Amino acid sequence: MVELTYALSILCLLVGSISNLIAGFGIFHFPDVYTRMHAAGITDSFGTGLILIGLMLQTGWDGPIGKLLAILIFTLITSPTISYVLANTALKEQPPKTANTTHKKTDES
Amino acid sequence: MESYIHIIILCFLLLTSFAIVRMRDLFSIVMLMGVYGLLSASFFVLMDAVDVALTEAAVGIVISPLLLLSTLAATGRYEKKKRQQPFLALIVAVFTGALLIYGTLEMPPFGSADTPANRHVASYYINQSYAETGIPNLVSSVLASYRGYDTLGELFVIFTAGAGVLALLGLKIKSPKKSRSTVLPPSSMSRHHILRIVSKMLIPLILLFGLYVQFHGDFGPGGGFQAGAIFASGMALYAMIFGLQTTMRVFSRAWLEFFAAVGLLLYGGTGVVSILSGKNFLDYSVLSQSPTDAQHLGILLVELGVGITVASVILLVFMFFASHMTKVSE
Numbered sequence: 001m002v003e004l005t006y007a008l009s010i011l012c013l014l015v016g017s018i019s020n021l022i023a024g025f026g027i028f029h030f031p032d033v034y035t036r037m038h039a040a041g042i043t044d045s046f047g048t049g050l051i052l053i054g055l056m057l058q059t060g061w062d063g064p065i066g067k068l069l070a071i072l073i074f075t076l077i078t079s080p081t082i083s084y085v086l087a088n089t090a091l092k093e094q095p096p097k098t099a100n101t102t103h104k105k106t107d108e109s
Numbered sequence: 110m111e112s113y114i115h116i117i118i119l120c121f122l123l124l125t126s127f128a129i130v131r132m133r134d135l136f137s138i139v140m141l142m143g144v145y146g147l148l149s150a151s152f153f154v155l156m157d158a159v160d161v162a163l164t165e166a167a168v169g170i171v172i173s174p175l176l177l178l179s180t181l182a183a184t185g186r187y188e189k190k191k192r193q194q195p196f197l198a199l200i201v202a203v204f205t206g207a208l209l210i211y212g213t214l215e216m217p218p219f220g221s222a223d224t225p226a227n228r229h230v231a232s233y234y235i236n237q238s239y240a241e242t243g244i245p246n247l248v249s250s251v252l253a254s255y256r257g258y259d260t261l262g263e264l265f266v267i268f269t270a271g272a273g274v275l276a277l278l279g280l281k282i283k284s285p286k287k288s289r290s291t292v293l294p295p296s297s298m299s300r301h302h303i304l305r306i307v308s309k310m311l312i313p314l315i316l317l318f319g320l321y322v323q324f325h326g327d328f329g330p331g332g333g334f335q336a337g338a339i340f341a342s343g344m345a346l347y348a349m350i351f352g353l354q355t356t357m358r359v360f361s362r363a364w365l366e367f368f369a370a371v372g373l374l375l376y377g378g379t380g381v382v383s384i385l386s387g388k389n390f391l392d393y394s395v396l397s398q399s400p401t402d403a404q405h406l407g408i409l410l411v412e413l414g415v416g417i418t419v420a421s422v423i424l425l426v427f428m429f430f431a432s433h434m435t436k437v438s439e
Binding site: 077078081084085088 | 301303304307310311
């Protein structure tokens with residue numbers, strides 16, 4: 001059981017780190033604001049969440065698991081909010097775009 | 110292994126500062142300064158200076174970019190192109206930098222036992238602090254108990270800074286309308302439902318965390334400076350989402366000025382009480398019968414004073430800048 005938890009936590013940490021790395025590449029590589037935000041936003045929640053879950057599995061019940069859980073909840077609330085604000089501002093400000101970028105009006109903008 | 114992490118973070122710090130120097134877009138520079146603050150805070154955590162890291166996280170990442178951003182709204186986004194090439198300034202900077210680096214060559218390596226910092230009073234604090242004050246957090250006991258004068262001086266500096274901003278800018282913050290029933294003009298952010306609801310969820314937690322840091326400073330990392338900055342950043346978030354006018358219904362300018370002075374008075378008054386009881390200034394032993402209780406009470410009062418003044422001054426300065434911003438945009 002202990003070994004299984006350990007393996008699981010290693011897997012979580014690895015996948016989380018790799019997805020954060022991919023996010024970093026994506027921010028530099030993608031052409032316009034929306035695709036970059038896609039790279040940053042999704043992998044930010046996913047990668048950081050996985051790293052935190054991996055750390056929680058490592059610490060066990062008597063470690064600082066509550067703090068990690070609080071950080072996880074905080075990240076899961078704030079990270080999508082930031083993505084939303086970024087997207088909304090981008091839609092309003094019309095930053096430099098490539099030929100493939102399309103602006104679609106939504107109700108709230 | 111840990112030294113590699115140190116080296117990587119220091120390299121990032123260097124890169125960030127070069128990027129700040131090279132850029133012309135002030136908005137990006139402010140964002141990069143936030144990144145710089147985050148990196149410094151992580152570095153302080155690695156160096157086991159958790160109290161300093163907490164301060165850096167609150168001030169370097171939240172407060173100072175916030176103040177700079179509200180200034181940018183008034184000044185414009187791009188740096189002007191310089192006419193002359195300041196070669197003299199470059200020479201002076203390079204020379205000073207070279208001298209500073211030359212100075213570090215003589216310094217003992219980090220953490221070595223015979224640095225002046227480790228030979229002088231530090232070992233006394235480390236060995237005697239808990240027995241003398243009964244405060245588990247060494248930083249708090251040194252800050253408020255052994256070095257109470259220095260902290261009082263720092264608080265005076267913060268108060269003077271706030272008073273200076275008030276005196277220099279001298280702007281009137283528009284007071285909210287008299288009748289409470291009128292609907293205030295909503296800020297541009299309050300249309301975003303998601304943002305509003307999420308910040309409604311977070312602001313109470315931020316304020317609660319600020320209070321925790323304030324009153325838990327004896328036992329864990331934290332204290333008045335950190336708590337004041339955290340509390341003020343929570344209120345600044347509220348001001349950004351719900352509008353400056355709404356915030357000023359809760360914290361009007363007069364109250365903030367009053368509280369900035371009250372915090373300082375609380376600190377100084379604690380000292381005066383001990384003088385009046387026949388002891389030295391800021392000698393907490395007069396406050397209670399048992400010496401450790403007296404230390405706890407004294408540090409609590411002093412830290413509360415620090416927290417109140419720091420939070421009020423930061424909020425005052427932020428409100429001044431923000432009200433200037435709305436005036437310019439009109």
